[in-house]
Amino acid sequence: MANKLAGSGQPPGRSDGSAENSRENLLTAARAAFAAGGLQGARVHDIARRANINKQLVYHYFGSKEGLYTAVLEDIYREIREREQALELSSLPAETALRRLIEFSFDYLAENPEFVALVADENAHGARHLNDSVQVGDLNRPIIEILSETLRRGMDEGVFRQGLDPLHVYLSMAGMAFFYFANNHTLSRVFCRPLGSPEAIAERRAQIVEFVLHAVGAR
Amino acid sequence: MANKLAGSGQPPGRSDGSAENSRENLLTAARAAFAAGGLQGARVHDIARRANINKQLVYHYFGSKEGLYTAVLEDIYREIREREQALELSSLPAETALRRLIEFSFDYLAENPEFVALVADENAHGARHLNDSVQVGDLNRPIIEILSETLRRGMDEGVFRQGLDPLHVYLSMAGMAFFYFANNHTLSRVFCRPLGSPEAIAERRAQIVEFVLHAVGAR
Amino acid sequence: MANKLAGSGQPPGRSDGSAENSRENLLTAARAAFAAGGLQGARVHDIARRANINKQLVYHYFGSKEGLYTAVLEDIYREIREREQALELSSLPAETALRRLIEFSFDYLAENPEFVALVADENAHGARHLNDSVQVGDLNRPIIEILSETLRRGMDEGVFRQGLDPLHVYLSMAGMAFFYFANNHTLSRVFCRPLGSPEAIAERRAQIVEFVLHAVGAR
Amino acid sequence: MANKLAGSGQPPGRSDGSAENSRENLLTAARAAFAAGGLQGARVHDIARRANINKQLVYHYFGSKEGLYTAVLEDIYREIREREQALELSSLPAETALRRLIEFSFDYLAENPEFVALVADENAHGARHLNDSVQVGDLNRPIIEILSETLRRGMDEGVFRQGLDPLHVYLSMAGMAFFYFANNHTLSRVFCRPLGSPEAIAERRAQIVEFVLHAVGAR
DNA sequence: AATGAATGAGGGTTCATTCAT
DNA sequence: CATGAATGAACCCTCATTCAT
16 A cells, blocks of 8 residues: 555665554554544554554654645555556546546545545645655646547547536536535535435435536537 | 624623624634635634734633534525525526526635635534534525526426426535635646646636536527 | 832733743753753743643744743853952952952852853854844943953952953953863863762862962062 | 874774774864854764764764864864974073963964863763763873973063963963954854954954953063 | 633654564 | 764643633
């Protein structure tokens, strides 16, 4: 899950992998903790305990709580990018491809609530960890290019209306999904409905797909 | 701005209005502080100082920091509800009315970043303050009914497609707007664009309107 | 010992003096602790415990450990200034007056080892607390003026040689005394003699007096 | 600069000289670090890094941070002793010789601020490292004997007054110089003068020489 | 109503030192 | 000899909250 990069990158010295394990355990525990309580709510002490390591190793590896937080952010963006890169939609008809993209975007958030929580929390901090991160050069996500190509194809084929901007289509479909999960608690309260239930989620998923397909003129 | 409600809730004592002023100043300062730093990031001490009142009054009026936070949440929901109630769209053609609704939803968030921040933060806490609030009975927002009526009219007139669910249309249009503002920082970083600039915001606004209007089959 | 200034200065509220007592106890304990271990060696926890107060009051009163340290420095300089101001030597013959000054300078350090230790420690920090202190405007010590006047009289009377500079005479006599106490441990080791014994101190005192009186040409 | 002593003290292993270099680099870095921050302020980590060696070597060579500190102290005392031993004043007239001694004492401190800082810091620790050091048997410094012989000659010749005690004359002249440098920061603050400037130092040097020469009756 | 004093419970971080390779 | 990993013991400081006037 965390950055192992196929055996490369471990420091010299031991070869039993305990160092890499420590680092990974730490990242895993940190991800859960930061997702649950945010940067401020998470406790370094708890993270260390849950990772079965000494608290001071946090500072050995990541310099500070915020360094660890940044590493977690880098991790989750790397992951989603990898997942997006694995999408192979170019052989599908444009409409089908777009549908798959929307579903993927929705499902990824549904299955990765930690991603949602962490991104929301990072925004609460003005994205300063992402902005300060030198290690994370490129966050541009493959989905944008896939979407761009898909829209291009659909517009050329005439199944999508002209003038669609990939960035805005992405913001729309991603926004609808993200908003639903990020704000699920207040929305459930406001509308007095269990929007977190599997049924509600499935319903919302279908509605978003339909909404976007109509919006791009596929129907 | 804050909740006065004529004689309800304020503690006994002076009647020269300074008490109500204190309470309001407190709520105003708290709103800004909680929006800026979240429930955890805000400091009771700072809030009291910025409201020019004694820290003890916070506990006198609201019992605890979380009580104050809850009051702020109640306040902002009351406000948006009031604003929504003032919308008078029933005399407009359905499409125009819908357009106005979308624009209102977007503009309200654009002009009330504290609302966005506070709602996002409350979601980070599982909406437990909203759920625990007995004072806030009904958060159901008028916009839903207005939207419902508007969609009904549009569908009846044939300018909107059949089968539109007001809740889902609301989640879509609100989601696109909310996501854009709530996640503006990370999005700007990911796409290397200043999405917070007035131009970008105006552009996004127009795109959302078009997107929704197409989605409901208005074009 | 610490700043009480005869009942003035205490904040409103209680009148049982517990606040002022806390503050003073704190300063007294801090002085001992900083003298014993220096700024770094002293423990806020220990200081609070020895002052019989809650540790957090340190921050309530002085903002930080360094703030407390600065307050202690201000205190000891105020004290020595007060003691110096009480010297009344103008009616004595110049030579007698000078002798008294030398003895006072020596005795003050002998009786106030904390002053010696604190000043030495502050120098180890580049005097940054004294320099940053806005509260301590004037550290110029009365002894300089008394010394200046004494030398003037002695030179006029012909019992002292011409050309004596008060600053340098002060640096000489104070230096000899301060060095003796500040470096007593290493000197005792180097010379294999118990320079801290009462006899050694008395002997050194007499020698310094003689030395200075000869140096100014009084003999 | 550091202690080599040809084959004594260094641990077994290489004979290519890198071990001795490591040891010396370590001592040099440690001296600077301890002079700058004292025993407590210096960081083993920083010292090792600045010496370009592994932190573990510190423990390999010196057992502990305090062991290293003790070694540094031994070093600086050895150095000053060597410098003092190189003084050849017996052929000079007593007064000239004494003048040279005073100047040397002053200049050595002026040129070796690390010596001043380290000795002051060791005194803050009650000279316990010097006292515990078994390796440093004799710290008695040659200057005392040279001074003793010089005073003897001067008294015999009648250019110095009778009854001068070498130890006390040394304490006086060394004290004036040491005090000036060790307390330069607080003194500059108290007297609002830049006592660290080259001009001020030169002036003080001349004044001390005059002061001592008068005190011993040379004028 | 209003103020300063006081407190308890951590929270993040540091650092000398040792382990294991 | 040399290296990174790991640890234990503190240390300074913060903050929501309550007390006492």
